[in-house]
Amino acid sequence: MKIERISIVVPCFNEEAALPLFYEELENTRKKLKQADIEYIFVDDGSKDKTLAVIKKLAKNDEKRIHYVSFSRNFGKEAALYAGLQYATGDYVAVMDADLQDPPELLPEMLSLIRNQNYDCIGTRRVTRNGEPPVRSFFAKQFYKWMNRISETEFIDGARDYRLMTRRMVEAVLSVSEVNRFSKGIFSWVGFDTYYLPYKNKERVAGETSWSFWGLVNYSLDAVINFSDLPLTFASFIGIFSFFISIIFLIFIVVRALLFGDPTAGWPSLVTIFLAIGGLQLFCLGIVGKYLGKTYLETKKRPLYILKETDRTDEDKDRRL
Known part of the structure; x- marks a missing residue:
């Protein structure tokens, strides 16, 4: 049986402390995958700390699996996600955060579901918000409630960007090349059969979140404007x-x-x-x-991001398996 490849796309912004822990956890999970291997696509989104240096150090020890893309400045998580999907070459592509709030141990189950149940995407959704400020939890629930009322695109309450997708779904997402991006909406808008795995919320293992309350409010406004008139x-x-x-x-x-x-x-x-x-x-x-x-x-028509450096070639970027 063919060994399939899973590309793990990891947007990084000031994740110096979390990256070694993230890599260790993913390596433990990789050993549990059946007939599948992993490649890592770390996207450094203009970090101010030593995130890129840590990525390069990891890549030096695992050149076969670890690849990186670095931006000239901070362009935001949406641009980092898009770049990671562009450079991913796997049969399946997963999107994960480096802070381990996205449980790596779910990957084997996600892979099994996508293989055996003919899904194009296995997403994840939080069923609890333990550790999150009550005010933020309240507004998050209201956001999903009202977005489903004012938009034709479905928004799943508690849905994360963490998901495993087939190659054809990734190509569909990449075809949506708009500058003003809201990935949760785009993932839903392109369609395809999707199943959401529930899990309990996990807190960051290291570092601090770059999302402020008002940053999330502005992000929510972008979602409203992008997916509802x-x-x-x-x-x-x-x-x-x-x-x-x-x-x-x-x-x-x-x-x-x-x-x-x-x-x-x-x-x-x-x-x-x-x-x-x-x-x-x-x-x-x-x-x-x-x-x-x-x-x-x-x-x-400005580019979503400006590339500073990468270990991947244009052939790698254009290669779709």
Whole structure:
């Protein structure tokens, strides 16, 4: 039976402390895989610490399996994921974080399911959020709840980027070459048969997360804009609603003037109304501006990332098994 290759794509940003532990765990898991071997694609996303040096040290000791891609600066996790998928050459491709919050021990089961059940993707989803701040957990649950209401693309509550995909699904994901990326949505949007393995949340083994609360909020806004046009509809509804309210107020003013004359009182209420309507207009313009800004970035056609160095060749990048 053919020995199949699994490419493990690992986006890294300041993961100097976690990488040796991650590699050790994956090597233990590799020995449990049946008729399969692993290649590692570490993507250094402009780290400020010694992440790249650690990757090179690991690669020196395991040149056959470990490969790396390094960016000229920090381009974000989405760009790192895309680059890793481009350079992966395996029959199957897995996406994992280096902090071991994605349990490597699930890989053998994921491989078995994808082989025997004819799935194109085995994803993972957290069923608990132990160790996570309650506020973040609350907003995360609300995000998935509302995204499924406003978008035609399905968003699985607790889903992680950690997944194992067939080559044809990877090619489909790579064909979505938009600059403004939200991988969880893209993985769902391209379709294919997917099964989600549940697991309990794990905390980082080392280092600190690069995601702040507001960073996650902005990331969520990107998801809304990329996979739903409902905010634009909402902005239009607010405009129509404000127009009808103004007509009602106009009728009220005319009737009051005919019945009671035209008093000069009421300037505070008028100023309040003007401020309210002005605020609604600016709010709607902000929504439109957000979509317009994303469109503007797409039309620039800038690359998702700029490569600084890699041990892979263009032939490796273009090779698809």
